[in-house]
Amino acid sequence: MQYEAVIGLEVHAQVKTNTKMFCGCKNEYGGEQNTHVCPVCLGLPGALPTPNVEAIRQTILTGLMLDCRIAEVCKFDRKNYFYPDQSKNYQITQFDMPLCIGGGVVLDKYAFPKEVQKEAYAAEGKKIRLNRIHLEEDVAKSFHFDSESGIDFNRCGTPLMEIVSEADMRTPEEAFAYLTTLKRILNYGNVSDADMEKGQMRCDVNISVRPVGQEKFGTKCELKNLNTISGARRALAYEIQRQIEVVSKGGTITQETRRWDDATGQTYVMRSKENAHDYRYFPDPDLLPVRTDKGLKIEAEAKMPELPHKKKDRYINELQLSEYQAEVLAADKALADYFELAVSGTKHGPAIANYLINEFLATEPDTANILIPAKHFAQLADLVANGKINSKQAKEVLVDMLSSHEEPVKIVEKKGLAQVTDLGALETFCDEAIAANPKSVADYKSGKLGAINALKGFVMKKTKGQANPALIDEILQKKL
Numbered sequence: 119m120q121y122e123a124v125i126g127l128e129v130h131a132q133v134k135t136n137t138k139m140f141c142g143c144k145n146e147y148g149g150e151q152n153t154h155v156c157p158v159c160l161g162l163p164g165a166l167p168t169p170n171v172e173a174i175r176q177t178i179l180t181g182l183m184l185d186c187r188i189a190e191v192c193k194f195d196r197k198n199y200f201y202p203d204q205s206k207n208y209q210i211t212q213f214d215m216p217l218c219i220g221g222g223v224v225l226d227k228y229a230f231p232k233e234v235q236k237e238a239y240a241a242e243g244k245k246i247r248l249n250r251i252h253l254e255e256d257v258a259k260s261f262h263f264d265s266e267s268g269i270d271f272n273r274c275g276t277p278l279m280e281i282v283s284e285a286d287m288r289t290p291e292e293a294f295a296y297l298t299t300l301k302r303i304l305n306y307g308n309v310s311d312a313d314m315e316k317g318q319m320r321c322d323v324n325i326s327v328r329p330v331g332q333e334k335f336g337t338k339c340e341l342k343n344l345n346t347i348s349g350a351r352r353a354l355a356y357e358i359q360r361q362i363e364v365v366s367k368g369g370t371i372t373q374e375t376r377r378w379d380d381a382t383g384q385t386y387v388m389r390s391k392e393n394a395h396d397y398r399y400f401p402d403p404d405l406l407p408v409r410t411d412k413g414l415k416i417e418a419e420a421k422m423p424e425l426p427h428k429k430k431d432r433y434i435n436e437l438q439l440s441e442y443q444a445e446v447l448a449a450d451k452a453l454a455d456y457f458e459l460a461v462s463g464t465k466h467g468p469a470i471a472n473y474l475i476n477e478f479l480a481t482e483p484d485t486a487n488i489l490i491p492a493k494h495f496a497q498l499a500d501l502v503a504n505g506k507i508n509s510k511q512a513k514e515v516l517v518d519m520l521s522s523h524e525e526p527v528k529i530v531e532k533k534g535l536a537q538v539t540d541l542g543a544l545e546t547f548c549d550e551a552i553a554a555n556p557k558s559v560a561d562y563k564s565g566k567l568g569a570i571n572a573l574k575g576f577v578m579k580k581t582k583g584q585a586n587p588a589l590i591d592e593i594l595q596k597k598l
Contacts (some may be wrong), residue, residue: 119195119329120329120330121327121329121330121362121366121590122288122327122328122329122330123288123289123325123326123327123329123354123358123361124285124287124288124325124326124328124335124336124338125285125286125287125288125289125290125292125293125323125324125325125354126282126283126284126285126286126287126320126323126324126325126329127282127283127287127293127296127297127321127322127323127324127350128280128282128283128322128324129280129281129282129283129297129300129302129319129320129321130256130278130279130280130281130319130320130321130322130324131180131278131279131280131281131309131310131312131318131319131444132145132256132276132277132279132310132311132312132317132319133173133176133177133253133276133278133279133309134276134308134309134310134311135170135172135173135176135277136172136236137170138159138170138255138275138276138277139156139167139169139170139173139210139253139254139256139275139276139277139278140157140158140159140167140168140169140170140210140255140275141156141158141167141168141275142156143155143156143158143275143351144565145276145277146272147316147318148250148316149354150455151268151271151272151318152270152271153272154272155271155272157272158275159255159274159275160205160271160274160287161204161206163205167210167402167404167405167406168258169194169405169408170277171241171414173253173277174217174408174410174414175414175417175418175421176218176270176277176307176309176310176418177218177251177253177277177279177309177350178217178218178410178414178415178418179307179418179421179422180251180279180281180303180307180309180310181217181218181221181251181305182338182418182419182422183303183306183307183309183422183423183425184218184221184222184223184248184251184303185220185221185222186218186219186220186221186248186250186251186279187218187219187220187221187412188217188218188412188415188418189215189216189217189218189219189410190409190410191215191407191408191409192212192215192216192217192407192408192410192586193212193215193401193402193405193406193407193408193409194210194211194212194401194402194405194408195210195211195212195213195214195399195400195401195402196208196209196210196211196399196400196401196402197209197210197211197213197254197397197399198397198398198399199396199397199444201257202258202260202267202269203257203258203259203260203269203274204257204258204272204274204420205258205274208406209254209255210254210255210258210402211252211253211254211280212253212254213252213399214399215407216250216251216252216253217251217252217253217410218248218250218251218252219249219250220247220248220343221247221248221251222245222247222248222251222253223245223246223248223296223299223300223303224243224244224245224281224299224427225241225242225243225244225245225246225292225295225296225299226242226243226295226299226427226445227241227242228442228445228446228449229294229295229296229298229299229302230291230294230295230298231291231294231348231351231447232293234291235502239304241289241291241292241295244286244292245286245324246281246283246284246287246296247283247284247286247290248280248281248284249282249284250282251279251280251281251282252278252279252282253278253279253280254273254278254279254280255274255276255277256273256274256275256276256277256278256514257273257274257537258270258271258272258273258274258394259272259273259317267296271357273317279309279310281300283296285324285335285458288484290350290351290352290354290355290358293323293351294347294348294350294351295467297321297347297350298347301319302426302449302451303425303426304319305451306423306424306426306451307421307422307423308423308424313499314344314345314346314347315346317345320343320344320345321343321344321345321350322340322341322342322343322344323340323341323344323350323353323354323357324338324339324340325338325339325340325341325354325357325358325361326338326339326361326371326384327358327362327365327371332408333466335370336365337371337372337373337376337445338368338371338373339361339371339372339373339374339376339385340375340376341353341354341357341375341376341377341378341385342375342376342377342388343377344378346380347389349378349380351463352378352380352383353378353380353385354381355377356378356384356385357385364419369511373390374387374388374389374390375387375388375389376388377391398465398580413491416594426448426449426451427448428564429444429448429454430445430448431444433447433448433467433471437461437467437468437471438467438468439467439468439471440468440471443468443472443475444471445474447471447474447475450485451484452485452488453474453479453485456474456485456488456492457470457471457492459492459493460474460492460493460495460496461496462496463493463496464496464499464500466496466499466500466502466503469499469502470495470496470498470499473495473498473499473512473516475497477513477516477517477520478495478520478598482572489523490519490520490521490523494519494523494525494526497525497526497527498512498515498516498519498526501515501527501530502510505586505588505589506530507530508583508586508587511530511583511584512584515529515530534584535574542587544577544590545593545597547576547577547580547581547585547590548573548577548590548593548594548597549577549597550577550580551573551574551576551577551580551594552573552594552597552598555572555573555576558570558572558573559573559598562598563598570591570594570595570598573586573594574590574591574594577590577594578590
């Protein structure tokens, strides 16, 4: 019997704000432990929360980017549970009246892992529906040592979006593409840095298996706090196989929460799964409902960015980039912004895209902090297009430019790479080539047009590679 997986994801993304969700403490990664805290985020008696308007606005913007319906009224609730990382013994979240409802994420083939992109074409354009996006506060961070544990409350109270998908994914690769696409959109809206290494984006996975063709879902397990996109893919691949082996042998899947150990490549049981009613949700008595239709939604709409798929289409239609070039550049907002600076003063978009993708990205730079002025790439493309240097020389200039950060014009002058474009000098060299290669001349005149390459090679050697190839070709064809 064949089985298929049913996968739904709950993505937690920290919202990019100056302060925490319900107090004035800094929302900053990397501060000294337990220094960005106050009575509100520590949950001390008598402290009253105040909602962060910017966090609400940023969450609405996220909903708009993901085509959600924005609730006109939402409220905050208390989710009650005891755990050391939550000092109040409850978390302020949204239960039955979230900010954003519905929406979806459309998968692009280039968001899939590179090694499966060809096979992923069938899933291109598939829409993974969203159930909701709600806004809550993050918890503290626990540290476990040999004989003791510690807690850093700096993260506690950070604004946190929970983006909940429907169970529309069927493979680990689709989950990979979903997370990759979602991360790009969050970056484009500047609503979250979504840096998984810093814990700014984490993922819980709900997964079950069922016989192919069966509509009813199987019993699901949850994998908690996956903190890399590739790790989520590996964890899903393992868990799918584990569940298939259990049910194919007549066993039963137990609903439970499991953890992924990246070192061993296995999942392990953490606890049996709690149901939602165990949390005893009720409206937070310290917080009033929030209306979004009185300005917040309008303010968020004014901040809507050009999303990656729209930018990709514009690059193809207006700048004549290839689909691959457009996808690579549009996938990274910082790189896309840099490319647009470079292309703003020139018409040679495809050439600049080629330099950035095939040469510049090969050095694995930090695209958010590029030290080379964008106009240098435009200048290099112009030098080639205007016949000042050829494509081979351009690569030599580019290598120097990437290391020295000098202007291409100065590098060409310093290295003496300017092409020979003097017609008189080139005609003399072409005459020498014809006189020195009678067989190639005869072959060309007999219809073997490729024979002209030997003559062009002679001229290039004579000029030490600095002759303009287009001019050489034109002169030789006239003389022959």
